[in-house]
Amino acid sequence: MEKFQESETLRMETFSDGVFAIDITLLTFQLKAPSLKDATSSHTLALALLHQWPNYIAYFISFTTIFIIWLNHHRMYNVIRYSDVRFMFYNGVLLLLVSIVPFTTSLLAEYINTPAHQLSSVIYMLLFASICGTLFRMWTYATHNYRLLKRPAAGVRVQTVRTSLIISTVTYTAVAGLSFLLPFLSILIGLIMVVYLSQLKYHREKVV
Amino acid sequence: MEKFQESETLRMETFSDGVFAIDITLLTFQLKAPSLKDATSSHTLALALLHQWPNYIAYFISFTTIFIIWLNHHRMYNVIRYSDVRFMFYNGVLLLLVSIVPFTTSLLAEYINTPAHQLSSVIYMLLFASICGTLFRMWTYATHNYRLLKRPAAGVRVQTVRTSLIISTVTYTAVAGLSFLLPFLSILIGLIMVVYLSQLKYHREKVV
Amino acid sequence: MEKFQESETLRMETFSDGVFAIDITLLTFQLKAPSLKDATSSHTLALALLHQWPNYIAYFISFTTIFIIWLNHHRMYNVIRYSDVRFMFYNGVLLLLVSIVPFTTSLLAEYINTPAHQLSSVIYMLLFASICGTLFRMWTYATHNYRLLKRPAAGVRVQTVRTSLIISTVTYTAVAGLSFLLPFLSILIGLIMVVYLSQLKYHREKVV
Amino acid sequence: MEKFQESETLRMETFSDGVFAIDITLLTFQLKAPSLKDATSSHTLALALLHQWPNYIAYFISFTTIFIIWLNHHRMYNVIRYSDVRFMFYNGVLLLLVSIVPFTTSLLAEYINTPAHQLSSVIYMLLFASICGTLFRMWTYATHNYRLLKRPAAGVRVQTVRTSLIISTVTYTAVAGLSFLLPFLSILIGLIMVVYLSQLKYHREKVV
Numbered sequence: 101m102e103k104f105q106e107s108e109t110l111r112m113e114t115f116s117d118g119v120f121a122i123d124i125t126l127l128t129f130q131l132k133a134p135s136l137k138d139a140t141s142s143h144t145l146a147l148a149l150l151h152q153w154p155n156y157i158a159y160f161i162s163f164t165t166i167f168i169i170w171l172n173h174h175r176m177y178n179v180i181r182y183s184d185v186r187f188m189f190y191n192g193v194l195l196l197l198v199s200i201v202p203f204t205t206s207l208l209a210e211y212i213n214t215p216a217h218q219l220s221s222v223i224y225m226l227l228f229a230s231i232c233g234t235l236f237r238m239w240t241y242a243t244h245n246y247r248l249l250k251r252p253a254a255g256v257r258v259q260t261v262r263t264s265l266i267i268s269t270v271t272y273t274a275v276a277g278l279s280f281l282l283p284f285l286s287i288l289i290g291l292i293m294v295v296y297l298s299q300l301k302y303h304r305e306k307v308v
Numbered sequence: 309m310e311k312f313q314e315s316e317t318l319r320m321e322t323f324s325d326g327v328f329a330i331d332i333t334l335l336t337f338q339l340k341a342p343s344l345k346d347a348t349s350s351h352t353l354a355l356a357l358l359h360q361w362p363n364y365i366a367y368f369i370s371f372t373t374i375f376i377i378w379l380n381h382h383r384m385y386n387v388i389r390y391s392d393v394r395f396m397f398y399n400g401v402l403l404l405l406v407s408i409v410p411f412t413t414s415l416l417a418e419y420i421n422t423p424a425h426q427l428s429s430v431i432y433m434l435l436f437a438s439i440c441g442t443l444f445r446m447w448t449y450a451t452h453n454y455r456l457l458k459r460p461a462a463g464v465r466v467q468t469v470r471t472s473l474i475i476s477t478v479t480y481t482a483v484a485g486l487s488f489l490l491p492f493l494s495i496l497i498g499l500i501m502v503v504y505l506s507q508l509k510y511h512r513e514k515v516v
Numbered sequence: 517m518e519k520f521q522e523s524e525t526l527r528m529e530t531f532s533d534g535v536f537a538i539d540i541t542l543l544t545f546q547l548k549a550p551s552l553k554d555a556t557s558s559h560t561l562a563l564a565l566l567h568q569w570p571n572y573i574a575y576f577i578s579f580t581t582i583f584i585i586w587l588n589h590h591r592m593y594n595v596i597r598y599s600d601v602r603f604m605f606y607n608g609v610l611l612l613l614v615s616i617v618p619f620t621t622s623l624l625a626e627y628i629n630t631p632a633h634q635l636s637s638v639i640y641m642l643l644f645a646s647i648c649g650t651l652f653r654m655w656t657y658a659t660h661n662y663r664l665l666k667r668p669a670a671g672v673r674v675q676t677v678r679t680s681l682i683i684s685t686v687t688y689t690a691v692a693g694l695s696f697l698l699p700f701l702s703i704l705i706g707l708i709m710v711v712y713l714s715q716l717k718y719h720r721e722k723v724v
Numbered sequence: 725m726e727k728f729q730e731s732e733t734l735r736m737e738t739f740s741d742g743v744f745a746i747d748i749t750l751l752t753f754q755l756k757a758p759s760l761k762d763a764t765s766s767h768t769l770a771l772a773l774l775h776q777w778p779n780y781i782a783y784f785i786s787f788t789t790i791f792i793i794w795l796n797h798h799r800m801y802n803v804i805r806y807s808d809v810r811f812m813f814y815n816g817v818l819l820l821l822v823s824i825v826p827f828t829t830s831l832l833a834e835y836i837n838t839p840a841h842q843l844s845s846v847i848y849m850l851l852f853a854s855i856c857g858t859l860f861r862m863w864t865y866a867t868h869n870y871r872l873l874k875r876p877a878a879g880v881r882v883q884t885v886r887t888s889l890i891i892s893t894v895t896y897t898a899v900a901g902l903s904f905l906l907p908f909l910s911i912l913i914g915l916i917m918v919v920y921l922s923q924l925k926y927h928r929e930k931v932v
Contacts, residue, residue: 133831136840140838196371199333211353636769
């Protein structure tokens with residue numbers, strides 16, 4: 101029966117991986133060839149491409165953030181053996197939220213250099229806050245009394261990960277607030293968060 | 309030879325998972341940044357975003373329903389060992405129907421607050437009825453004389469699942485009829501069905 | 517080393533499965549909610565939806581055909597153990613051709629009820645002919661002196677599959693020619709081919 | 725613990741495969757049915773289709789190049805056992821770059837027969853140069869002191885692959901420069917590179 105359970109986790113993991121991979125690739129739609137009607141030169145094309153800078157920034161942050169979220173999801177599943185209905189539900193919420201990232205990304209790209217930049221970056225950052233919050237919820241649930249962990253769970257860094265995910269959630273929320281005043285600073289902090297989240301380790305002995 | 313068969317089931321499962329994962333992610337196209345030509349403020353953007361509420365509702369129901377259909381598909385395959393041409397055919401029909409969900413979703417989103425809401429929600433609900441009907445057909449076929457089941461099949465809840473899938477099919481069909489009169493009630497029942505279907509257990513001992 | 521080889525085949529298979537799954541799902545873009553500007557009723561929506569019938573037909577044929585091509589690809593790989601550069605090249609060609617199906621499908625859907633229906637269905641059918649031809653080439657190459665087959669290969673139906681794939685290629689080509697005169701008959705034959713190809717068995721003992 | 729590591733590599737590999745498969749299939753959006761408003765004949769449709777030739781060329785080169793990059797990525801992972809944060813980072817960069825290919829492809833297709841062809845093909849080729857450069861960086865990192873290699877690593881062709889990846893990077897960069905003068909020659913060389921890269925062997929004994 102134990103093997104049954106493990107294969108359960110595996111398929112949820114594979115399905116989630118698929119959704120992550122598709123979402124990260126769908127971001128590509130953010131990048132579109134500018135359609136210049138007039139006869140153009142390389143110069144006018146270059147200008148048109150440069151004019152799209154908000155798309156590149158939005159693409160870059162979203163791509164790296166989804167990648168890092170995937171990495172954390174993947175590391176979390178590495179120390180988890182069992183799964184139950186509730187954990188599956190949380191995982192479903194996570195996938196739902198991650199699937200909204202392409203939407204908030206296009207929102208950010210479209211409005212970052214308009215007067216509406218505040219709302220678009222608030223929404224953008226709040227989504228990342230929710231994603232981190234969901235990861236935190238998953239982790240708390242899975243590690244409570246070592247409920248869903250692989251044994252021996254001695255090496256699992258339960259508390260460190262807990263704290264880091266709280267910090268991430270709080271930071272993203274704060275950054276969302278900051279967006280009202282300093283949208284570009286908030287984007288910069290978003291990038292720093294990617295580096296921070298990329299270094300979260302779930303198991304003492306795992307190098308990745 | 310038995311191992312052969314099992315790997316057959318595995319690849320069908322993986323392929324189906326891929327289609328499910330892509331369909332659930334394609335729903336994202338439902339969510340589009342509103343394109344405001346005039347110089348905008350966060351306020352006008354907020355209004356434009358709120359104006360898109362049918363898209364969010366449609367996105368949410370479709371996402372959760374596909375997720376729950378996937379969950380059921382996955383649980384069904386968990387107790388199935390063999391596969392034959394006919395079962396593969398049914399599975400193909402299921403994938404065909406699931407792949408239409410993004411279409412009926414955009415139909416619902418586009419027309420839910422127009423006079424054409426009736427037809428769009430009827431089609432939307434009838435598709436879910438057909439999907440449940442196909443799951444029911446798959447289950448009946450697979451469990452008839454324990455045809456395709458893993459042995460020991462004693463723990464498989466043949467009859468309960470049968471009944472639940474009939475109930476689901478009938479409910480979705482009834483909801484489709486109800487859409488003519490009360491489209492929003494029908495959407496609410498659609499959400500309740502997600503909860504109902506998420507709790508269907510195919511094996512006595514499986515927790516997920 | 518043998519295991520090495522097998523894992524090679526596995527990854528090629530998985531990658532191909534991914535491409536198949538995505539292509540079959542991308543067909544969904546064929547189905548679009550009609551955009552009616554005027555205030556509409558369920559009646560006008562119904563008319564607009566019925567007006568899109570070429571899209572439904574094209575979607576249906578393409579979906580079932582890709583599914584059946586995948587099935588054949590999958591059955592072929594079931595009896596193949598080794599892979600080499602040349603076989604990988606043929607597989608690449610197959611994926612390239614399958615990836616064009618969404619394009620020819622939209623071509624067929626857009627022009628089937630215009631005077632340009634001839635060209636669109638010729639291209640549509642010729643692509644399926646090329647796909648069957650590629651499958652035939654893969655099979656001939658893999659089975660020549662049992663080059664890439666799993667041993668014991670006694671049960672592999674080398675000759676039957678060969679013949680069937682020739683028949684399929686020839687039929688699709690003939691159907692392409694027929695499209696000039698009777699486009700709808702050619703579509704009907706396309707559907708019959710799906711049934712024919714779904715029953716191709718690559719191994720004597722395999723039921724699927 | 726060693727098995728842990730291996731499974732790490734496996735999931736990274738699978739995730740990358742997913743991204744590759746989706747990117748290669750998203751290229752399909754390059755191919756669009758021409759929308760002719762007037763009543764059309766097969767003749768006008770043929771002309772409209774021929775008029776789209778830059779799309780077909782761009783599609784073909786991008787498809788084959790991504791396929792060959794995937795093949796190299798796959799062969800590289802075949803001789804790699806361990807993974808660490810840094811290698812994962814490089815892999816993330818690779819996926820980011822590969823995901824941009826659909827964008828540069830549409831850029832090339834849209835502008836290859838306009839005066840802006842120079843810039844579009846420079847960008848197109850520079851991206852391939854960066855991808856090869858990243859593969860080179862991954863290889864150098866993985867093979868330094870046999871850091872991440874499977875043992876026995878004796879059969880791994882460390883130096884040959886190194887050299888070939890340098891040659892590829894340099895050639896693509898040179899081709900990017902050449903694009904200013906002879907855009908079509910640069911495309912031709914791009915195709916030759918596909919053949920060249922398809923024959924890169926990472927392990928002495930591997931046939932694929």
